[in-house]
Amino acid sequence: MAEPPSGGTGIEIRNLYKIFGANGAAYVDAVRAGMTKAELNRRHAHVLGLDDINISMPAGSIQVIMGLSGSGKSTLIRHVNRLIDPTFGQVLVGGQDVVAMSPDELRAFRRHQTAMVFQKFALLPHRTVLDNAVYGLEVQGAPRAEQRERAMRWIERVGLNGYEDRYPNQLSGGMQQRVGLARALTNDAPILLMDEAYSALDPLIRVDMQTVLLDLQKELRKTIVFITHDLDEALRLGDQIAILRDGRVIQQGTSQDIVLRPADDYVATFVREVNRGRVIRVDAVMGPPDASAPAGPQVAPETTLDAAVKQMVSNSVDAMSVVGADGRVIGRLDMPRAIAAMVTPAAGGG
Numbered sequence: 001m002a003e004p005p006s007g008g009t010g011i012e013i014r015n016l017y018k019i020f021g022a023n024g025a026a027y028v029d030a031v032r033a034g035m036t037k038a039e040l041n042r043r044h045a046h047v048l049g050l051d052d053i054n055i056s057m058p059a060g061s062i063q064v065i066m067g068l069s070g071s072g073k074s075t076l077i078r079h080v081n082r083l084i085d086p087t088f089g090q091v092l093v094g095g096q097d098v099v100a101m102s103p104d105e106l107r108a109f110r111r112h113q114t115a116m117v118f119q120k121f122a123l124l125p126h127r128t129v130l131d132n133a134v135y136g137l138e139v140q141g142a143p144r145a146e147q148r149e150r151a152m153r154w155i156e157r158v159g160l161n162g163y164e165d166r167y168p169n170q171l172s173g174g175m176q177q178r179v180g181l182a183r184a185l186t187n188d189a190p191i192l193l194m195d196e197a198y199s200a201l202d203p204l205i206r207v208d209m210q211t212v213l214l215d216l217q218k219e220l221r222k223t224i225v226f227i228t229h230d231l232d233e234a235l236r237l238g239d240q241i242a243i244l245r246d247g248r249v250i251q252q253g254t255s256q257d258i259v260l261r262p263a264d265d266y267v268a269t270f271v272r273e274v275n276r277g278r279v280i281r282v283d284a285v286m287g288p289p290d291a292s293a294p295a296g297p298q299v300a301p302e303t304t305l306d307a308a309v310k311q312m313v314s315n316s317v318d319a320m321s322v323v324g325a326d327g328r329v330i331g332r333l334d335m336p337r338a339i340a341a342m343v344t345p346a347a348g349g350g
Helices: 024-032 037-044 073-080 103-112 129-133 135-140 144-157 173-186 203-220 231-237 255-260 265-271 305-314 335-343
Strands: 011-020 047-057 062-066 088-093 114-118 191-195 223-228 240-245 248-253 319-323 329-334
Touching: 011 024, 011 073, 024 037, 024 047, 037 047, 047 062, 047 073, 047 248, 062 073, 062 231, 073 088, 073 191, 073 223, 103 135, 114 173, 129 135, 129 144, 129 173, 135 144, 135 173, 144 173, 173 203, 203 231, 223 231, 231 255, 240 255, 240 265, 248 255, 248 265, 255 265, 305 319, 305 335, 329 335
Parallel strands: 062 223, 062 240, 114 191, 191 223
Antiparallel strands: 011 047, 011 088, 240 248, 319 329
């Protein structure tokens, strides 16, 4: 994906802890000192939800939070709009600490700065597609004509033109999720929170919705926090990925970082079955430029290895120059290097 713009609304999560129980704050120091989730539960009947989370989410990018059930990913996303109050830490949105907001400030923040798309669609069954889409603007008190105009724009953009008068029970699961996305976009908030938004969808519909999101993001450049337990989805969508386990971030970085340099055996197990050729980019494995090499086909640095190898085969060559956006040669990719990167599983602990 292209680099996100420097402006907009970024999110900084700093030293965030969440301990569920009657007196969670009393055990933060114990967790800092090394008390495990299991020990906290056994000794004090409290549950460690988040353990010292630090993540920087640049404005205009897609930040994926990934983990298995119970890892804390849904707990984390609900701290961004403070549906859950932290036990300790800061959630800075555009430099303002959400944790320190008054009730009125928090209400305004939720109405105007964030929108949420849920796994189970969360549509109002007694309202039509259009009336579901305008719900956020209704809460804001926008004029009805403006509500309809903005909602119809996004209903059309997500492929539901002609369905605006249907009810949710008249739509397929994929169509209902499109309504949820249209509702979030109609709200025109700079931050989009997507909690397992596509997990309930069939695989083909899920891929289609991922494409819809990526296409819209090229234009909108919102700050998106996307929760998933699916690595393929994380690698396809994320500008940055953070992997959680037992409430802790065990690795964060780009898709290239995760696949090429898994932090430990847990992450290595996740990436073992990944189609590396479709994920790894040329610029992640290319060698230095070779001025003595003959002129030949060129490839962009962001090209996947899978596409680069196909290009070499179609041109009957075993190497290509890697050329940046300014036309300069920045590296060279040969067939052995590309094949080795595609088939060699990365070792954990690197």
